[in-house]
Amino acid sequence: MHKTSTFLKIMGLLGFVFLYAPIVSLVVFSFNESKLVTVWGGFSTKWYGELFRDPQILEAAWVSLKIAFLSATIAVIIGTIGSFVLIRFKRFRSKAILSMMITAPLVMPEVIIGLSLLLLFVAMEGLVGWPSGRGMLTIIIAHSTFGAAYAAVVIQSRLVDMDLSIEEAAQDLGAKPVRVFFDVTLPVIAPALLSGWLLAFTLSLDDLVIASFVSGPGASTLPMVIFSKVRLGVSPDVNALATIIIGLVSLGIIIAALQISRSKKHGDHH
Numbered sequence: 001m002h003k004t005s006t007f008l009k010i011m012g013l014l015g016f017v018f019l020y021a022p023i024v025s026l027v028v029f030s031f032n033e034s035k036l037v038t039v040w041g042g043f044s045t046k047w048y049g050e051l052f053r054d055p056q057i058l059e060a061a062w063v064s065l066k067i068a069f070l071s072a073t074i075a076v077i078i079g080t081i082g083s084f085v086l087i088r089f090k091r092f093r094s095k096a097i098l099s100m101m102i103t104a105p106l107v108m109p110e111v112i113i114g115l116s117l118l119l120l121f122v123a124m125e126g127l128v129g130w131p132s133g134r135g136m137l138t139i140i141i142a143h144s145t146f147g148a149a150y151a152a153v154v155i156q157s158r159l160v161d162m163d164l165s166i167e168e169a170a171q172d173l174g175a176k177p178v179r180v181f182f183d184v185t186l187p188v189i190a191p192a193l194l195s196g197w198l199l200a201f202t203l204s205l206d207d208l209v210i211a212s213f214v215s216g217p218g219a220s221t222l223p224m225v226i227f228s229k230v231r232l233g234v235s236p237d238v239n240a241l242a243t244i245i246i247g248l249v250s251l252g253i254i255i256a257a258l259q260i261s262r263s264k265k266h267g268d269h270h
Helices: 002-028 046-051 055-088 095-107 110-128 135-160 166-172 178-207 209-216 222-231 238-269
Strands: none
Touching: 002 222, 046 095, 046 238, 055 095, 055 135, 055 222, 055 238, 095 166, 110 135, 110 178, 110 209, 135 166, 135 178, 135 209, 178 222, 178 238, 209 222
């Protein structure tokens, strides 16, 4: 038993090293003085200054943040509605089809999603004139589509475990369904909503394939700009940008974890 436990610990440690060693090396080399990303030339923060003087990177980052914020918000709204329909309405026609449609983006290749959405947008523009061209709007719609699937999975898991007696108690006291949702249900599922939002936000910020299909000349996201730069050779300012993104994502994960922990303690207290 002791040998098995030691073996599992060693394998777990090697797994973490395999996953996080490249990230750590990227962060370290973002402070490299040398222009060669594989040769250490001394500690320097000059590439962060170069990064913030690059208008293309800054514009792409701002576009990506706006798209990620809006698409994550829409995804959570759609995911919440879909989750309530699937969990609270036990039996209705086409429930299996709805469940399949919600979860399909989870297993569908991104190339297929991007191509199908591109064809849809082109057909809609030809038929009704909307959306006119491809840009931020089409990327937001596309990211909301697959982000809603991930958000729905997280929200459904919370709704399944939720104690319905607190909602029933509020209804017995005369609260209307809308009041019950905002005053009782929403605070209980808030950690799941936050987790789903952060997941959809991160997926949108990270997406390259789908955005490449549905974007236009005036809407280049950050991954698209980074990919175009990397094709010409990795530069240290890209490492600096990746380090900043890692920091922002880590901060979001910490905030979400603290919120979930606080919510659980509050629920245990009551």
